[in-house]
Amino acid sequence: MTAPAVPAGQAARRGPSPREVALAVGGRWEMAVRAFLFWLVNYRRTWRGTIYSSLLNPVLYLGAMGLGLGTLVDKHGNASLGGVSYIAFLAPGLLAATGMQTAMGESTYPVMASVKWLKTYQAAAATPLRPSDLFHGHVLFTTMRLAMNSAIFVVIMAAFGAVESPLVVAALPVAMLTGLAFATPIDAFAVTREKDQGFAMLFRFGMIPLFLFSGTFFPITQLPAWIRPVAYITPLWHGVALCRALSLGTAGLWASLGHVAYLVAITALGLVAGARTYRRRLYV
Amino acid sequence: MPDPEILIKARGLTKRFGDFTAVDGIDFELRRGEAFGFLGPNGAGKSSTMCMIGCVSPPSGGELTILGLDPVKDGPAIRARLGVVPQEDTLDVELTVRENLLIYGRYFGLPRSVIEERAARLLDFVQLTERAGDQVEPLSGGMKRRLTIARSLINEPEVLLLDEPTTGLDPQARHVVWDRLYRLKQQGVTLILTTHYMDEAEQLCDRLVVMDGGKIAAEGSPRQLIETYSTPEVLELRFHISDHDQAAEKLADAPAERMEVLADRILLYVADGDASLAAVRGLGLEPLTSLVRRSTLEDVFLRLTGRRLEDV
Numbered sequence: 067m068t069a070p071a072v073p074a075g076q077a078a079r080r081g082p083s084p085r086e087v088a089l090a091v092g093g094r095w096e097m098a099v100r101a102f103l104f105w106l107v108n109y110r111r112t113w114r115g116t117i118y119s120s121l122l123n124p125v126l127y128l129g130a131m132g133l134g135l136g137t138l139v140d141k142h143g144n145a146s147l148g149g150v151s152y153i154a155f156l157a158p159g160l161l162a163a164t165g166m167q168t169a170m171g172e173s174t175y176p177v178m179a180s181v182k183w184l185k186t187y188q189a190a191a192a193t194p195l196r197p198s199d200l201f202h203g204h205v206l207f208t209t210m211r212l213a214m215n216s217a218i219f220v221v222i223m224a225a226f227g228a229v230e231s232p233l234v235v236a237a238l239p240v241a242m243l244t245g246l247a248f249a250t251p252i253d254a255f256a257v258t259r260e261k262d263q264g265f266a267m268l269f270r271f272g273m274i275p276l277f278l279f280s281g282t283f284f285p286i287t288q289l290p291a292w293i294r295p296v297a298y299i300t301p302l303w304h305g306v307a308l309c310r311a312l313s314l315g316t317a318g319l320w321a322s323l324g325h326v327a328y329l330v331a332i333t334a335l336g337l338v339a340g341a342r343t344y345r346r347r348l349y350v
Numbered sequence: 351m352p353d354p355e356i357l358i359k360a361r362g363l364t365k366r367f368g369d370f371t372a373v374d375g376i377d378f379e380l381r382r383g384e385a386f387g388f389l390g391p392n393g394a395g396k397s398s399t400m401c402m403i404g405c406v407s408p409p410s411g412g413e414l415t416i417l418g419l420d421p422v423k424d425g426p427a428i429r430a431r432l433g434v435v436p437q438e439d440t441l442d443v444e445l446t447v448r449e450n451l452l453i454y455g456r457y458f459g460l461p462r463s464v465i466e467e468r469a470a471r472l473l474d475f476v477q478l479t480e481r482a483g484d485q486v487e488p489l490s491g492g493m494k495r496r497l498t499i500a501r502s503l504i505n506e507p508e509v510l511l512l513d514e515p516t517t518g519l520d521p522q523a524r525h526v527v528w529d530r531l532y533r534l535k536q537q538g539v540t541l542i543l544t545t546h547y548m549d550e551a552e553q554l555c556d557r558l559v560v561m562d563g564g565k566i567a568a569e570g571s572p573r574q575l576i577e578t579y580s581t582p583e584v585l586e587l588r589f590h591i592s593d594h595d596q597a598a599e600k601l602a603d604a605p606a607e608r609m610e611v612l613a614d615r616i617l618l619y620v621a622d623g624d625a626s627l628a629a630v631r632g633l634g635l636e637p638l639t640s641l642v643r644r645s646t647l648e649d650v651f652l653r654l655t656g657r658r659l660e661d662v
């Protein structure tokens with residue numbers, strides 16, 4: 067390489083060419099992809115560690131709960147599980163719950179870091195990218211992480227023999243959608259925060275109760291009747307119910323559409339809210 | 351037909367946060383190729399003004415035109431032609447120096463080959479070529495600032511916005527940053543900067559406004575401001591603490607255009623400092639130390655606001 071022909075500032079005096087200015091402001095998708103690239107470049111540094119935990123978690127849960135606890139459960143008859151083994155009942159529930167956990171991991175602390183600790187969002191807001199582009203870029207990245215973790219989970223599920231129907235392939239996008247129904251509203255919330263204390267509350271009083279009581283480990287018909295409607299309004303229950311129906315091959319068309327519609331609606335509400343909260347936070 | 355040489359034009363520009371008015375109806379124009387500064391203490395409204403120019407803060411009132419466009423409607427198109435060096439570093443400290451430039455270039459939709467060529471040139475310009483592959487985290491404050499400047503130039507902006515470019519840097523690092531900014535200025539890059547350092551304003555700005563309490567108190571070149579609002583020389587006198595107040599009273603009779611009594615010093619604004627010192631001694635006063643110096647923007651600020659820049 068020879069020495070640079072044009073000094074740094076001389077080009078800047080002319081400014082970007084009209085063509086560059088025109089290219090700088092792209093359509094919604096293109097702008098979101100630019101914001102997504104930021105996450106992707108950062109992920110290149112950490113992906114190995116995340117793959118290990120994505121592999122290890124399902125193995126541990128399916129091993130301990132599915133096989134270990136499942137042996138005990140299956141001895142007492144499986145009528146209340148719909149006549150399938152406990153591991154076949156549990157695995158699709160955990161698949162949906164993995165979607166929720168992945169989403170909550172991505173949409174809490176990483177968003178806080180971008181807007182508060184590193185201020186990389188503020189750096190990006192000084193470029194042609196708009197706050198909504200930054201939001202959409204992060205949702206795209208979360209979608210990618212959901213696809214990775216759900217796919218790994220389905221493969222391990224199959225390896226454990228916990229799949230009853232080839233329709234489990236359709237449970238993969240449902241688990242991703244379940245994750246997005248958490249990711250978009252929580253992104254919208256996280257970007258407004260000044261401190262990360264709210265996140266610990268969210269995990270303790272939001273994620274863990276949902277994980278335990280949304281039908282992942284036992285059918286919610288085991289719960290007292292008066293509390294069941296609480297489970298019905300949580301996105302996780304819809305995700306669990308549909309993933310399970312697909313994996314067991316018992317999915318009915320209308321019930322499935324109902325679950326999907328609910329998850330899409332929550333995701334869409336989160337998208338609307340996030341576009342507003344990102345804008346309010348980044349445009350002072 | 352708007353003048354294409356006027357890049358930014360503000361009329362009655364106002365920014366309110368609830369009941370608080372941060373920027374209170376200011377007027378200014380930025381011309382192509384000049385280095386324009388906002389000088390003022392913390393809280394004067396400088397950063398709020400910069401955020402409005404950077405199209406990340408919608409004005410509460412007044413008019414603002416940037417590159418002939420409306421910052422509220424055309425934010426992305428305007429920002430495509432601006433470079434921004436924010437007050438706080440916003441680098442991605444987990445990435446390498448070069449990766450920070452690559453990602454930033456992608457935000458502007460530049461092709462990778464173009465970004466790589468520019469990144470090499472810009473790292474050379476800010477003297478960070480040797481650190482290109484290193485992570486940003488352990489770099490010194492001065493290096494991070496230079497990287498931020500390189501990053502702001504990746505889109506070859508028509509206007510470079512610098513918000514307190516050397517605040518928090520040690521004197522040596524400040525001089526390196528000044529040197530780079532001075533080179534950009536020599537190359538004809540249009541600069542707009544805020545600062546509360548009068549030496550920074552004097553070194554870099556062709557023209558500046560003095561801001562205080564959200565308003566513009568004065569406007570002109572550093573030279574013009576000093577000529578208008580101060581005297582050619584300043585005589586600084588320091589007395590023993592117990593004599594300070596008494597000396598101040600006596601000095602009221604000294605032949606000076608103006609006198610400022612500070613906590614630790616007394617300043618006499620005069621045409622000829624040495625002659626004045628002789629006159630002070632003629633009054634029977636013997637200061638512990640005396641200093642004759644030229645007027646600076648600090649004196650202009652003191653005259654305009656009654657306060658010193660660093661006091662606020």
